[in-house]
Amino acid sequence: MxxxxxxxxxxxxxxxxxxxxxxxxxxxxxxxxxxxxxxxxxxxxxxxxxxxxxxxxxxxxxxxxxxxxKANGSIASNGFALYQNNPNPFNSNTVIGFNLPEASSATLKIMDVTGKLIKQIDGEYVKGLNQITINKTDLQASGILYYQLETGKFTATRKMIIVE
Structure with missing residues (x-):
């Protein structure tokens, strides 16, 4: 070092x-x-x-x-965060983690590079760390995709890559 x-x-x-x-x-x-x-x-x-x-x-x-x-729990529990999916790139399943400052409903949208909606997941989530597992077969896509998490107060977008 x-x-x-x-x-x-x-x-x-x-x-x-x-x-x-x-x-x-x-x-x-x-x-x-x-x-x-x-x-x-x-x-x-x-x-x-x-x-x-x-x-x-x-x-x-x-x-x-x-x-x-992975965020330290004491830091992550204080605010909104959308984490990079893991693994990335992926060829079967990936996990998208996010942190909410309070329990709330949230919508995860997965889009292609043109902005076309491929998949939407709506749910009620707890305060703190949450995770959603995405299966490649549910997306019927490959290459670069974007995922966006929306709550009543926050929105964040990240990029993920699906490989064959």
Whole structure:
């Protein structure tokens, strides 16, 4: 971690013996505290500029490395937030998380790049963190889509990618 002053954190982790982990298992966590306003998901990325951004399976085959962003509960419970779907891109299911400052009804709209409505989900949601699972087969689409969450007081839009 000798490049922190440049905004770079590099890490390598290994085990002497082969270890199996599930697809959704968290291998390690890094916590950040915001010093200014902004979108952490746009500020933090995995790349191979310093250390190869890869993992290996039992047969030494290269596997991808992904980041999953989750808000600290004490921070998230204070306001409205629409989180990036996870995983993204996806080819079967994805989860869209959002935070509400109070219990309310909300509408999730999924649209193509032209703005055509593909799917709409209306529901009553609790204060705090909520999640909606989206199945690719329900969308009958691929490529770039947009999802928008609307409540009586808030609206936010994000982009997601469906791959074949």
């Amino acid at each position: 000798n490049q922190v002053g440049k905004g770079i954190i590099t890490t390598s982790w290994n085990e002497a013996q082969s270890v199996s982990y599930g697809k959704e298992d968290v291998l390690f966590t890094i916590a950040f505290r915001a010093l200014s306003n902004g979108d952490l998901e746009e500020s933090v990325q995995v790349n191979s500029k310093v250390t190869a951004a890869e993992a290996y399976n039992t047969w030494a085959e290269v596997q991808g490395v992904d980041l999953a962003f």
